[in-house]
Structure formats: structure tokens, C-alpha cells
Amino acid sequence: MSGVGKALCTPLLEWYDDVRRDLPWRTNPTPYRVWVSEIMLQQTRVEAVRGYFTRWMDTLPTIRALAEAEESVYLKLWEGLGYYSRVRNLHKAAVLVCDAYGGALPADYDRLLALPGIGDYTAGAIASIAFGLPVPAVDGNVLRVSARLNDDFTSISEPKFKKETRSLFCECMPADRPGDFNQALMELGATVCLPNGAPLCEGCPVQHLCIGFHRGHAALLPIRAPKKARRLERRTVLLPRYGELVGLSRRPDSGLLAGLWELPSLDGSLSPDAVRTTLASRGWQTGKLLSLRPAKHIFTHVEWHMTGYYVELSAPPDELTFVTPAALRTDYALPSAFRAFLSVIEEDA
Template sequence: MPRGGLSEALISPLLDWYDGAGRDLPWRAQPTPYRVWVSEIMLQQTRVEAVRAYFERWMEALPTIEALSEADEAVCLKLWEGLGYYSRVRSLHKAAKIVCAQYGGALPADYEALLGLPGIGDYTAGAIASIAFGLPQPAVDGNVLRVAARLTADETPITDLKYKKLIARRLSDLIPHDRPGDFNQALMELGATVCLPNGAPACGVCPLRHLCAALEDGTASLLPKRAPKKPRRIEERTVLLVRAGALVGLSQRPETGLLAGLWELPALAGHLTPSEVRQALAARGWQVDNLFSLRPAKHIFTHVEWHMTGYYVELSGRPEELQFVTPAALRANYALPSAFRPFLSVIEEEI
């Protein structure tokens, strides 16, 4: 491990800073195991400010693990709509059923048992164990890795799994047994609000600046290092906002792959012209009354980028392969991934 401030000397100034600077977040006010669990799943790859409203709405609708386990998956997906990465909520739902069946409806106060639940990995298990149960387990996320890399001026890519395990072991030796949850949250908070990503750390207000090797070297803005990302795959799609009278047509995605099993606006491969769309739909037996272009849109997933052409399509008849719903039902009952939201603007007043 390189030189720097990843030592017991950081504990006191870090916790003192956190006591005064930690953000007032709804899951911190009542850190019950269920609330910590839900918040941590929501916060994966999502900004804190975006999660607040989702978390509060979720807790109002599904206040307990038992309520979650008994809820229909469609309800869970609708509450999650817009957060993305829908496999997270499906795992959360599945895990709640297991917790009710095997643990009496209460999350186990055991790190290894938590790891055995769907959707819970090393970080989430560590966060729940330390914050909700007071167990001295590290919780190493991207914020913590960035802080560690700068404190130690370590140029190892933080995307390296060996580096993550090394930091987890080092923090296991440091984590104070009287405040493990606060320690983990303080490190994450420091990374989220002070030791910022993209070369912009606020070193002047950092409580650990006297321990930071990268600040001493003048390399803080150059760290952490990351392995080069593979370019995203580009997929060209033609998205259809299908109307049959007052109803909107939806299709369901396959049970595996991207956005598995979710409802979507029907789509065709490629960027098609109006005449090509008419031909493709006629081949399916769809009778098109009217068709006009919508504004194109782009949506970025982790590994895939959709470039979308859109059309508003009025049909006579309702093809059996589509599910036709009212705009009100679409709003209330169907979780539609945010990739399709730009194409709903033409019926915004109806939904």
C-alpha cells in the first residue's frame, strides 16, 4: 500500500467532520434495516437527490418487508419507474420473499447471510451490516475507492477488483467498532460532497487534507485512475407510439436481456422512413390510418446506446400482439422505462 493517510489518524477528523457536515437524508433519520436496505439498492448508480422522492414514496406504499413480499411485481416496478436498472427492484422483491420465508420477515444481522440474498453484494451487505446492525464491516463503493486512491496517491485503477479487495481489508483494520456505520457513511459522504470525481476535489475544505498524499504531490485532480472503458454498442431503433382510438399500444420485452420483461412502446430495428414503417406494419397485418414523425431521441444504458427515430401511428383495429391500455392506466399501472418518455410528449395532457 502506498504512503498516505489510510491509517487510524483519519478516524477522528473524519467522524468529527461527518457529525457536522453529513447531509440530512430520510434513510439516515431512521436507519432501520429495511430502510437502509431499500435506500442502498436505490442509490446504486443513482444520485442521492434523485432518490429522495422515490424512497419516501416507496416507504409510504411498502413500509415493511412483509408488505414488499406480498406486493405484486407490477406495483414494485411502477414505484421504481424512472430509477432504471430494473433488475435491482426485481431482486429486492425476490429477496423480501426469502426474508419472510426464512428469517421471519426481518433481515438477518449477519454479513454472510445478507450476502446470500438476491441483489446484495459485498458493498450492500457491508452497508446494511454496519449502518443498521452496528457490525464492523467495511462498505467500499466508488466514493470510498476515490478517497482511498487520493489519500494514498495510488495509481492502481480503482476498477481493478484486487484493489477493491485490498481497500476493504485495510478498512476492516481501521473501522471503529463503536461507530462502524458512521465511519462508512462518512467516507462515502466525503467522496460524494468533497473528494469529488472528474478531477474536481474540494481539497481546501477536506478534513483529511493534512493526510492526503495526492494533495501533497499535486496529483489529486489526476486520480483515481480507471481502466479504459469499452465503447458502448450503438443500436438504431424506430419507436412507435401506437394509438387505436383513445388507447395506447404496449408490447412486453423478453424475459431476459436489457429491460427484461418490462412494458415498452413497440419498436422496429433500424432507422426507418415513413414508407418503410408502413410496409413493415402492413406485413404484420396492421392497418395504418395515419402516421407522422416524432422528434428523435437518444438513451444511454451502461453498455448500450439507443438512437431512436419515432412515429405516431394511428391504427384501425387492435393487433393481438399489443396490450392496449388507456393513458390513465398507463400512468397508474404500467412501468415504462424512461427511454420511451420523449415519445409520450404528444399525449402528455392525456396521461
């Protein structure tokens, strides 16, 4: 990498002071607020997180409150954000922090890194933003900025590139504003040095330092390792009704959407007759069976193509848990993959 880093600090921070977005977690950036926001923002858009963050802090305002919360509470607050292992690790880490550190996150990068669900980036973000420690926080935005600034055609997926990026920005990090410096780099990547398209170079405060821009390569960078193709799965999703109640099942404790509530489903894309035959073999007493609009949901490594059926039952199968539509809305965390099939009962909630 080239030595463009040292000249970044002043123009980048001046730009950040002028244009940074007003985000709820930037107000009163306590260690807990920074931590929760950074976990929520992983693989999630900023605008989607605003409401989640506010609701979370209203319900679980402290680490101890999270540590003592029932699983149903924090899962419901997380409903729709996906990657539910993140929130389970949040809870595990909160319990550890209460046991080991008296309910306060440690002001130490290595100790932060040792907590469940906290990696290099999150530990760096908490350490720098909340505690003022001069530690880099290198996420995808920062890797992209680094590749363009240095006109570097190394894949940003390579550990070597991430290590060199950390070293570059560590060298030029201001001792008095490490958190703002890290956030300025992230802000630049999120709002100007954009992913998945041409960067907005004319609005960049460090355009004069960007080798990729001056060589005409900015739009070609960064280089990424090719993604593996998603596995396609066909599912038949059921919306079981027993009177006014809705039937739910619990997913296995491991694998995709582990341990979460779901609408029951069957392998494959089944016809109405095949659904009736399968359910009868399981002892379900079915009445009316209505087709629902098909839906698709994309996970990181798998894509579900779903056929849906509304199933009226004359008796409740033991394998299901039946809840009111209102309880489903307020008390049960249902992954967004199943939300497409709930429109027919929303008026009951």
C-alpha cells in the same frame, strides 16, 4: 498502501457530524430502509432517489409488504430508476427473508451477502449502518478516497485494490460508530473528493493526511481501467393509438429491460414508407402516421438512437395491449427510454 488510515477516524467523524446531508433514509435507519436506499442509490444520483425512496416506503413499508406485492406495484414504484434487475432482486430477497428469517434481515454479513442482489458493498452498508457491525462498505466513492489518500496509481478496478482498501478501513474503523464511519467516507467522496473533476481539497477534513494532495496528484487520481465503447443501436419507436387508447408490448423475459412494458419498436431507423410497409406485413391497419422528435437513450453498454412515429390504427392488433393514458401513467412501468415519445398524449392522462 500507507498507514494513513488510523489517523482518519476523529477528523472524519467530526466533519461528518457537522455537515452530513439530511437524507430520508438516514432518519430511522432500520435494516429494511438502509437496504432499499442502498439498492436505489446504485448508479443513481442521491437527489434522484429522495422522492423514489419516500414513495416506496409509503407503499411498501415493510419487507413482508414487499414480499407480498404484485410485480406491477414494485415495478411502477421503480419506474425511471433503471437497472430493473435491482428491484426484481429486492423482491426475490424479500420473499427469501420472509421464508428463512421471519421477515427480518439477518444481522450477519455473510447471510446478507447470500441474498439476491446484495454484494460486498451493500452487505457492508446494511451490517454497519443498521446493525452496528464493524464491516467496511467500499463503493466507488470510498475507492476514490482511498486512491487519493494513499497516492495510489493502481487501477481501482483491480480486485487487489478493493481488497486492500477494505483492509485499510477495517483497521481504523471505530467499534462504536462503524456505520457513521462508512457513511462519512461515502459522504467525503460524494461531496468533497469528487469524481470526474478536481477534488475540493480545501474543504477536506483529512487534507493533512492525504498523500495524493501533498504530492500534487489528487486531480490525477483515481486510475480506472478504460471502459468498453458502447454499442450503438438504431430503433424506430412507435406510439400506437386506437381511439383514445395507447398500444404497449411486453419485452422478452431476458436481455435488456427484460419483461418490462414498452412502446413497440422496429430495428433500424425507418422512413415513413418503410414503417407502413413493415406494419402492413404484420397485419396492422394504419391510418395517420406522424413523425415524432428523435430521441437518444444511454444504457451501460448500449446506446439507442431512436426515430419515433405516432401511428393511428383503425383496428387493434392482437400483439399489443391497449391502455388509457391515465392507466399508463399510474399502473404500467415504462422504462425512461420511451418517455420522450409520450409528450403528445400527456394532456390526455
